[in-house]
Amino acid sequence: MKLHGVPLSNYFNMVKHTVLEKGIECEFVNTRPSQEPEFLAKSPMGKVPMLETEHGFLTETNVILDFLEESFPAVRLLPTTTFGRAKVRQLMKTQELYVETPAHDLVGAIFNREIPAHVKVSSQVNALKGLAALGRLVNFKPWICGAEFSSADIFVFYSFTLSNRLTQQVYGWDMLQEIPGLTAWYQRFAEREITQAIVADNKAAADALAARMS
Numbered sequence: 001m002k003l004h005g006v007p008l009s010n011y012f013n014m015v016k017h018t019v020l021e022k023g024i025e026c027e028f029v030n031t032r033p034s035q036e037p038e039f040l041a042k043s044p045m046g047k048v049p050m051l052e053t054e055h056g057f058l059t060e061t062n063v064i065l066d067f068l069e070e071s072f073p074a075v076r077l078l079p080t081t082t083f084g085r086a087k088v089r090q091l092m093k094t095q096e097l098y099v100e101t102p103a104h105d106l107v108g109a110i111f112n113r114e115i116p117a118h119v120k121v122s123s124q125v126n127a128l129k130g131l132a133a134l135g136r137l138v139n140f141k142p143w144i145c146g147a148e149f150s151s152a153d154i155f156v157f158y159s160f161t162l163s164n165r166l167t168q169q170v171y172g173w174d175m176l177q178e179i180p181g182l183t184a185w186y187q188r189f190a191e192r193e194i195t196q197a198i199v200a201d202n203k204a205a206a207d208a209l210a211a212r213m214s
C-alpha cells in the first residue's frame with residue numbers, strides 16, 4: 001500500500017498515525033493535492049490523503065480509517081460493540097463538521113491573507129458552538145472516548161494541530177482551554193512516540209511555509 005499526502009496536512013497525518021499505530025506495511029509518498037485530470041481520476045476532489053491499495057484508490061479520511069480498521073483488525077482502534085463504534089464516529093464527525101470546518105475558514109491566515117471581519121466573527125461563533133458539542137461527548141478516562149485509545153483520539157488530535165494553530169494566529173485564542181481536560185489529554189497524546197515523529201515533520205513543513213510567506 002501507498003499513502004499519498006504531505007506532512008502539512010492534518011488529514012494525511014491522521015491516516016499516517018493510524019498506519020503506524022497498527023504497524024501496517026505502507027510506503028508514504030509525498031504527493032500534493034492537485035486539480036490535474038490524472039490526479040482527479042484517482043482522488044475525485046483532488047485532495048490528500050489518498051490511499052493506494054491493491055484494489056484501487058481511496059480518499060476521505062474517515063473512509064480510509066474504516067478500510068484500515070476492517071483490513072487490519074489486529075491492533076484495534078474502534079470498540080468491539082456496534083454502539084461503541086458509532087459513538088467514536090459521532091465524536092469524530094462532530095469535530096470535523098462543527099470545530100474543524102469553522103476553524104478552517106481561517107486557513108488563509110497561513111498564507112498571510114487578510115480574513116474578512118465577518119468571517120472572523122462567524123468562524124469563532126460557530127467553533128464555540130462546536131466546542132460546546134464536543135465537550136458534551138468527551139470522556140478523558142483517559143482517552144477521548146473512555147478507557148480505550150481509539151481513532152477518535154487520532155482524529156481530534158490532528159484536527160486541533162491545525163484548527164488551534166489557526167485560532168491562535170487569528171484571535172490569540174487557544175481553543176483547547178474551552179473544554180476542561182482537553183489540554184491534558186492533548187499533551188498525553190502528544191507524548192506518544194508516533195505522534196512526536198509526525199508532529200516534528202508537520203512543524204518543519206509549517207515553519208518552512210511560514211518562512212516562504214514572510
Ligand SMILES: N[C@@H](CCC(=O)N[C@@H](CS)C(=O)NCC(=O)O)C(=O)O
Nearest residue numbers: 009010011033047048049060061062
Ligand atoms: N474531507 C477530506 C479533507 C481532506 C483535505 O481537505 N485535504 C487537504 C489537505 S489537508 C487538501 O487536499 N486540500 C486541497 C484542496 O482542497 O484542493 C478528508 O476527510 O480527507
